[in-house]
Amino acid sequence: MAVSTPARERTRREIVRQAMALFQANGYNATSLQDIATAAGCSKATVLYHFSGKPAVLAAVLQPAAEDLAALVADAAQLPRAEAQQLAIDRFIDLSVEYRGVVDVLQDVLPEIEEMPEVAPLVANGMRLIDYLAGSDDPLEQDVARFAVNGLLGECRHSADSSDEDLRRLCEVALGRLLRRA
Template sequence: MAVTTPARERTRHEIVRQAMDLFQAKGYNATSLQDIATAAGCSKATVLYHFSGKPAVLAAVLEPAAADLAELIAAADALPQAETQEFAIQRFIDLAVVHRGVIDVLQDVIPVIVEMPEIAGLVADGMRMTRYLAGSDDPLEHDLAKFAVNGLLGECRHPGERTDDELRRLCDIALRRLLRRA
């Protein structure tokens, strides 16, 4: 017997799917709740039934990437310090490639990201990831890690320009050249 998804869950999923598409195509700031509702085939009131506002929709769009990053951070936390930088490099590249569309959306909100409590966990995990990538407590290494992450994320914004394998190779080489080995 086939398992059916309740209508509310299907509607919520469609809202998130359409929001992702719109955020990528138009940008977060240029997308209204009405735009999302229209694309999802529902009313703005229905969107607001499922989400408290546009930042909550954004949080739902980012949730799969946030969950994967939280899992990566938890795994890195359990490793000896000497192993965390290499682990972070390998896994972060994979996450960036898998979630390249989400990264495109995220780049649009970076100037105001600290003002969005709905994605505070993602921001905190991103900062921890940067520390792991730095591989040391040296402030210069932290700045280099931030620079490397911003470059990697910027490169992931253009999904049609490189294959996943090409992007993985580029990001791996770039991170390893910029970040000294701990």
């Protein structure tokens, strides 16, 4: 006998799915809760039943990427610096390619992301990722790592004509050239 997903869970998933599409197409700030509700085929009250507000919807949209980033940071924390840097580079490339759409959404909210406690763990793990990518406590290496991350995320965002493999290759070459190995 097949197990079915409860209606509430299906509705929640649809809200998140539609929010992702709308945030990516229109931007976070240009998308209202009513827009999300209409796209999901429910009322705004239903959206608010599942989420405390638009930042909570955003957190749900970002959750899979945030969980994978948290796992990367936790894994890197267990390794010596050089190995942690290589792991961070390899997995950052994978995450950048896998979550291209999320990068669109994330780039749109960066100016106000620190004001959203719902995504604070994602921001904190992003900062830890920079440390691992830099492979050093040197401020210049940290700046280069930040520069590399921002550049690659920007390329992931505007890479509609690039295949995943092309984007992966670009990320590998760029990070290899920009980041000194620890």
